[in-house]
Amino acid sequence: MPTAQAQLMNGTDLARTLIDDTARRAAALTRDQHVVPTLATVLVGDDPASVTYVRMKQKRCERAGLRSEHVALPASTSTAQLVDALGVLSADPGIHGILLQHPVGDHIDERAAFDAIAPEKDVDGVTSQSFAAMALGGNGFASCTPGGIIRLLDHYAVDPAGMHAVVVGRSPILGRPVGMLLLGRNATVTYCHSHTRNLGSIVSAADLLVAAVGKPNFIVGEDIKPGAVVIDAGYNAGNIGDVEFSSARTRASLITPVPGGVGPMTIATLLAQTIDAAEPQTTAGE
Known part of the structure; x- marks a missing residue:
């Protein structure tokens, strides 16, 4: 008798629909x-990957009918110089959204850089104000990946209300904010990280699992609760996620593939939020 397989959560198709809607809105604004x-x-x-x-x-x-303006800064750029550059973009009425590609280098105060972005143009959801809103x-x-x-x-x-959601990872742009968004949807949220003891037993209690630790095949199928919803937000070399897909798919009810799950939704959300930012800025300028 064949083993049951979880339904795939197709982010590619949903992202395409969202981008089509974004293109329609962009055309209307133009x-x-x-x-x-x-x-x-x-x-x-x-950095080649960032480029x-x-x-x-x-x-x-x-x-999608949006214009992109690229600002390339040398690796030697200081925190003060980066903050100044982001301040100029924030004050420019022709710029509606700002994306600071990260990481920015160990010598830069990343939090200071993020918070130099005007909140109304923070379409990547990285400022302290955006986190507070989440x-x-x-x-x-x-933040675009959690939003996606x-x-x-x-x-x-999938209604998170009443679910036990376990988030493995606590980065300020993925793990932490996705937990806050799920809490806002009335899930009971447990955060796990590198210091968590007995991780497998905690994961096995999850109705909804979000893997965002950045380690290939870190979570194995035997630790997943039968019928759980599994969101693999990891992306590692060789198109490998943080969840061991083949074994997890025999336990979960719904699962995101890597690639084709969370990744496409991240960019689609970024573009949609750029339109969300542009519309009120345009109205305010009338």
Whole structure:
């Protein structure tokens, strides 16, 4: 008798739908207000992976009818210089969203850099104000990967209310904010990290698991509760996630593949939030 397989949560198709809607909104803004929504990307240094990510985001902008403006800064850029550059972009009425590609280098105070972005242009959801909004339910943008995860859950009719959600990872742009968003949806949230003891037993109690630790195949299927929803937000060399997919799929009810799950939703959410930022900025300028 064949083993049951979890349903795949297809982020690629959902992202395409979201980008199509974003393109429609961008066209309407350009037609009605004569404004082209613009995303500024800022890159410090020339790390090959970061260069590739930025170039990919620029291409997606073009396909969706958004303009992208790129600011390339040398690896020697100081915190003060980066903060100044972000301040200039924040004050520019022609820029509607700002993305600071991270990491920015160990010599830079990343938090100071993030918080130099005007909150109304923080379409990547990285400022302290945006995190406060995710935690407290105020106005602000969600971090793009957590925001994409919530969109995926909604699309597949997964209501976190009452679920025990376990988040493995506590980064300020993924683990921590996704836990806050799930808490806002009335889930009971447990955070796990490198100092967590008996991780397997905690994971096995999760109705909803978000793996965001950045270690390939870190979570194995035998630790997953039968019927759990598994969100693999990891992406490691060789297109490998943080969850051992083959074994997890025989235990979960829903699971995101890597690639094709969370990743496409991250960029789609970034573009959608750029339009979300552009619309009120354009109205305010009338």
